Amino acid sequence: MSVLLQDQVICLIGASSGIGAAIAHALYRHGGKVAIGARRLNKLTELVQECTQKYPDSNGSLFPLECDVTSRESVQNFCEQTCKHFDVCSIDTVINCAGVMYFTKMKNAVMDQWDQTIDVNCRGATNCMGAVLPQMVQAKKGKVISITSDAGVRDFPNLAVYCASKRFVETLTEITRRELVGTGVTLHTIQPGDVKGTELIMKNTDMEAAETMGVSIGKPVGEGFTREQLLDPSDVADAVLTILKAPPHVAINSILIEPRDQE
Numbered sequence: 001m002s003v004l005l006q007d008q009v010i011c012l013i014g015a016s017s018g019i020g021a022a023i024a025h026a027l028y029r030h031g032g033k034v035a036i037g038a039r040r041l042n043k044l045t046e047l048v049q050e051c052t053q054k055y056p057d058s059n060g061s062l063f064p065l066e067c068d069v070t071s072r073e074s075v076q077n078f079c080e081q082t083c084k085h086f087d088v089c090s091i092d093t094v095i096n097c098a099g100v101m102y103f104t105k106m107k108n109a110v111m112d113q114w115d116q117t118i119d120v121n122c123r124g125a126t127n128c129m130g131a132v133l134p135q136m137v138q139a140k141k142g143k144v145i146s147i148t149s150d151a152g153v154r155d156f157p158n159l160a161v162y163c164a165s166k167r168f169v170e171t172l173t174e175i176t177r178r179e180l181v182g183t184g185v186t187l188h189t190i191q192p193g194d195v196k197g198t199e200l201i202m203k204n205t206d207m208e209a210a211e212t213m214g215v216s217i218g219k220p221v222g223e224g225f226t227r228e229q230l231l232d233p234s235d236v237a238d239a240v241l242t243i244l245k246a247p248p249h250v251a252i253n254s255i256l257i258e259p260r261d262q263e
């Protein structure tokens, strides 16, 4: 039984599938008190059952709660309910894993998908920071970890809006990190390359963009991919643990983690 995260109160948003679900497993396994949020409450409830069955010896705790990261009120409520549930004034760590990704060619103007990308990926990030930073600064401790993407530091054609949204979070994080130096509050990003088996591209519709990228529409990431080697969601969960395990004088500000054979 691991006690690495014992007494750590963690908010994890975007936990209902893929990478977020793998992070929830890791945090629970290591004894964290974790509020798990997303829009699909049924998936969160299933995740609680899965984790409690898989790690019967864990002294962790999972608290499933609906949360829409695009809504300021919803994120505020999620964080407040977490504090109430675990009886604390401030959250130790917030992990924002909520995200959408649509392959689109700019000339095809799939503007609803662009709007959603900006709402979830960018507004989601500011909503998370706004909900916790004042209390964290007062408590003189806290970590905000955003799951961005290698698309936040590289430019991929057919993903212009997505890359820009992830770069937004990278910039937001770096400037906030620098503003908060000395307060005890730290901000981090994890920038994964392609991670297999997640639902991220299930709702794509721009066939031309998808074909150019060699991806299958409506299937989990990796299916029909020519390159065999992809990251597993648990690899990203391990990167989260690496940040959380660092000694107090160390800040692992960002982790770029890609499949070995990704160009």
Ligand SMILES: NC(=O)C1=CN([C@@H]2O[C@H](COP(=O)(O)OP(=O)(O)OC[C@H]3O[C@@H](n4cnc5c(N)ncnc54)[C@H](OP(=O)(O)O)[C@@H]3O)[C@@H](O)[C@H]2O)C=CC1
Pocket (backbone or CB within 6 Å): 013, 014, 015, 016, 017, 018, 019, 020, 037, 038, 039, 040, 041, 043, 067, 068, 069, 070, 097, 098, 099, 100, 101, 120, 147, 148, 149, 150, 191, 192, 193, 194, 195, 196, 198, 199, 200, 201, 221
């Ligand atoms: N798979 C990959 O190759 C990579 C993924 N990433 C990033 O990792 C993160 C997770 O993606 P991944 O696991 O792959 O994909 P999934 O589609 O499997 O997971 C996305 C998660 O985001 C949640 N989400 C979406 N919209 C909202 C919303 N409005 N409010 C709250 N939660 C929301 C979903 O929950 P629900 O629908 O229930 O609300 C789900 O839990 C994303 O930020 C993505 O950009 C980064 C690099 C590579």
Ligand SMILES: N[C@@H](C=O)C(=O)O
Pocket (backbone or CB within 6 Å): 101, 148, 149, 150, 151, 156, 159, 192, 193, 194, 195
């Ligand atoms: N691998 C990245 C971009 O293509 C991502 O999925 O975020």
